[in-house]
Amino acid sequence: MKKILLLGCGNMGGALLKAWAANTDHLFTVADPAEPELPKNVAQVRSVDELGEDMFDYLVVALKPQLIDRVLPDYLPHLAADGTISSIAAGYSAAKLAAHAPGRSVIRIMPNLPAVIGKGVSGLYAHGSVTETASREIEQLALCSGEIVWVDNEDMLDRLTAVAGSGPGYVFEMLRAYVEAAEALGFDEKDAKTLVLGTVQGALELALGSDRSLEDLRNNVTSKGGTTAAGLAALNGTGEFSDLIRDTLQAAYQRAVELR
Incomplete structure (x- = not known):
């Protein structure tokens, strides 16, 4: 059982969260100032101050790309030292994410719209030195919403976006x-x-x-x-x-x- 912090909970993030919460035993917390409809037993904070001293194994970025640079740094202190950053944000590279937290592992997930009904196809890309455990656990999350394809580099993730994401x-x-x-x-x-x-x-x-x-x-x-x-x-x-x-x-x- 892992503790996972989800930054943002819009349409795609919310749909994925429902699938993740229903099909895994992880503990989820959503950081979002709005009032999203959350699955049972999912906690919510509206600002970083409400997290107190809570620490998380995974930090999943589900923000609009233009908000990431402003919001992500505030929440990084709550990611465990061996924690992994994951992202479903399109148009924001793994290298940019890694630049916010040098030495941290980054895994990007590129879902497509049918993921909201569990029929999606998601691309996964691991940037940097990602542990087998992290890869497996993020993979299991992605499988909750449909099929997955791992790619070896971010250029292939862009190509996958052209095929499946769009x-x-x-x-x-x-x-x-x-x-x-x-x-x-x-x-x-x-x-x-x-x-x-x-x-x-x-x-x-x-x-x-x-x-x-x-x-x-x-x-x-x-x-x-x-x-x-x-x-x-x-x-x-x-x-x-x-x-x-x-x-x-x-x-x-x-x-x-x-x-x-």
């Missing part, structure tokens, strides 16, 4: 366009949404439960000269859709690099 936005936009196209074929909004979301959900579950490649699954529903073949030719017959997806990820990655 990914739900791309998917929602594609779904929006798909529903709009169904409406253009004559379906009302409700039926179009039912058809599109049901089709996507079924296809996704089929892919997740199959050992076959995505290409094989696509070919399995594509008869030569049929309706699916005609639709696929319009969608990606010259590779334009594939190019667009590559350009989308590259643009997001370049922006992540700029924000370092």
Whole structure:
């Protein structure tokens, strides 16, 4: 059982905290001046003065990046000498976190939006000399909200952000366009949404439960000269859709690099 201090408790931090508190036996304290809805048995302080002499094994940063430099230094004295800093803040590097506490271990977690329902994909990056125990315990926290992928360097975490962190936005936009196209074929909004979301959900579950490649699954529903073949030719017959997806990820990655 570890003592964990969570700095900030916004939408993502609060959602992760609920998963962590429900699936681990760690003791959590939230430092936030607002009035977030907290799980049972999670303590809250509204300022550093309320911590008294309490010490913590982990300090998890869930602040907006522009607040970290101002807030983090006040709470660092409450991190145990062998404690680890972790962060779910996007756009704030592990090196910057480590600069606040030289010699301390830092682990960044990059969650994505479906983590709020336990279906997320999170990237993890360990900066500096991180103990096996710390890596394992932070990994267990991340697993509470879905799948995880460890990366070897922060550049790969930026690339993961482009794929998974920003990914739900791309998917929602594609779904929006798909529903709009169904409406253009004559379906009302409700039926179009039912058809599109049901089709996507079924296809996704089929892919997740199959050992076959995505290409094989696509070919399995594509008869030569049929309706699916005609639709696929319009969608990606010259590779334009594939190019667009590559350009989308590259643009997001370049922006992540700029924000370092």
